[in-house]
Amino acid sequence: MSSELRTPDRSDAEERERDPEEGPAVLELDGVTKRYGDTTVIDDLSLTVREGELLTLLGPSGCGKTTTLRLIAGLERPSGGEIRLNGRSVAGEAFEPPEVRDVGVVFQEFALFPHLSARENVAFGLDGMAEDERERRVDDLLELVGLVDHGDKRPEELSGGQQQRVALARSLAPEPHLLLLDEPFSNLDVDLRVEMREEVRRILKEAGVTAVSVTHDQEEAMSISDRVAVMYEGQLEQVDSPEGVFQQPRSRFVASFLGHASFLSGSVEGDAVGTGVGDVPIASINGLATEYDGTDIDVMVRPDDVTARRPGAGEAANGRVVHRRYLGPTVLYRVELDTGDVVGCMHNHAEEVPLDEPVRVELAADHDLAWFPAGAKRVADGGEVLPDDGPD
Numbered sequence: 038m039s040s041e042l043r044t045p046d047r048s049d050a051e052e053r054e055r056d057p058e059e060g061p062a063v064l065e066l067d068g069v070t071k072r073y074g075d076t077t078v079i080d081d082l083s084l085t086v087r088e089g090e091l092l093t094l095l096g097p098s099g100c101g102k103t104t105t106l107r108l109i110a111g112l113e114r115p116s117g118g119e120i121r122l123n124g125r126s127v128a129g130e131a132f133e134p135p136e137v138r139d140v141g142v143v144f145q146e147f148a149l150f151p152h153l154s155a156r157e158n159v160a161f162g163l164d165g166m167a168e169d170e171r172e173r174r175v176d177d178l179l180e181l182v183g184l185v186d187h188g189d190k191r192p193e194e195l196s197g198g199q200q201q202r203v204a205l206a207r208s209l210a211p212e213p214h215l216l217l218l219d220e221p222f223s224n225l226d227v228d229l230r231v232e233m234r235e236e237v238r239r240i241l242k243e244a245g246v247t248a249v250s251v252t253h254d255q256e257e258a259m260s261i262s263d264r265v266a267v268m269y270e271g272q273l274e275q276v277d278s279p280e281g282v283f284q285q286p287r288s289r290f291v292a293s294f295l296g297h298a299s300f301l302s303g304s305v306e307g308d309a310v311g312t313g314v315g316d317v318p319i320a321s322i323n324g325l326a327t328e329y330d331g332t333d334i335d336v337m338v339r340p341d342d343v344t345a346r347r348p349g350a351g352e353a354a355n356g357r358v359v360h361r362r363y364l365g366p367t368v369l370y371r372v373e374l375d376t377g378d379v380v381g382c383m384h385n386h387a388e389e390v391p392l393d394e395p396v397r398v399e400l401a402a403d404h405d406l407a408w409f410p411a412g413a414k415r416v417a418d419g420g421e422v423l424p425d426d427g428p429d
């Protein structure tokens with residue numbers, strides 16, 4: 038790598054990966070609102086992205102992800118609030134147009150110039166740079182994205198994944214302070230998508246670039262991001278590490294949007310919660326303590342946290358399999374517990390259990406479980422219940 042590229046060595050990249058919340062703020066959204074006529078599509082959104090961090094905006098179609106990206110790029114003006122880049126206000130009282138924001142964008146459709154080679158596409162935007170320096174920069178970028186041997190090919194001669202690498206290299210060429218990626222994998226087929234997630238993360242980390250990506254695909258968000266910002270109806274539901282949003286959701290919407298979630302109802306009694314799968318120690322439930330004694334709660338479990346099997350000798354069944362869904366390598370069961378709760382449960386084929394027969398369901402979680410007060414849609418970081426004005 039040449040020293041002209043902002044490409045810290047591997048140990049720097051790994052350092053950032055370990056603790057992305059350290060370091061200066063590159064992007065700050067402060068109470069940002071966007072209205073079209075009477076419709077509010079972004080509602081009081083605040084978010085900080087730190088240097089070297091890869092953050093993904095994740096949410097269902099229409100929740101405002103692309104609008105947020107366009108506001109950051111300067112393609113839209115906010116109706117209220119402020120956006121700062123490296124501490125400089127770019128939208129709010131003042132407005133800085135996109136071309137001076139030093140923000141790169143990788144579009145869904147890659148937007149490569151069809152008549153230019155990969156090398157020329159990457160070099161585009163480096164006008165004004167001395168030719169030998171530009172050539173060196175392009176060489177470095179082609180190496181970074183693994184396309185050294187394909188520089189002379191035009192986009193139509195490259196695979197989808199290779200085109201995406203060119204698009205990424207082109208966006209990185211002018212060394213933007215912030216890179217925005219709009220659904221970067223949506224035009225790739227499934228296998229390639231999974232491969233390119235790893236590759237794009239490696240490239241961004243190696244380049245040490247700060248990036249905000251947008252997707253509605255939970256798996257993608259969790260596999261490429263340092264932090265995931267889950268959006269719903271123009272608001273941020275939760276901003277957390279992939280493990281945080283998956284295992285410790287702060288709202289039932291986040292719990293269900295990130296994957297299959299079931300809820301075990303129970304009541305806190307002393308140091309345990311009585312549920313349909315037996316007593317669960319409060320020590321294995323995140324943030325639960327004896328002060329909640331007597332409180333009715335719902336413990337969230339993922340299919341991997343639960344097992345179901347035929348009862349052994351002297352064991353009582355506590356549920357019945359009511360649904361079986363074949364998923365290829367695994368089977369997802371729905372089990373109705375004697376208490377009436379229905380829980381999802383994932384098994385491999387060696388552990389198949391018959392439909393309709395009594396089974397013994399047990400918890401097998403290797404991490405602390407999340408919980409919500411009975412009926413509450415969301416909880417704050419401190420555990421207190423928030424008003425039920427959000428989605429289910």
Ligand SMILES: Nc1ncnc2c1ncn2[C@@H]1O[C@H](COP(=O)(O)OP(=O)(O)OP(=O)(O)O)[C@@H](O)[C@H]1O
Pocket residue numbers: 073078096097098099100101102103104105253
């Ligand atoms: N120019 C516009 N005028 C009016 N409404 C708009 C405009 N642009 C977006 N919207 C509305 O704002 C809301 C958020 O749109 P946005 O494209 O940001 O959502 P999204 O989360 O990116 O969705 P998707 O995943 O489907 O791309 C939608 O209800 C959309 O109809």
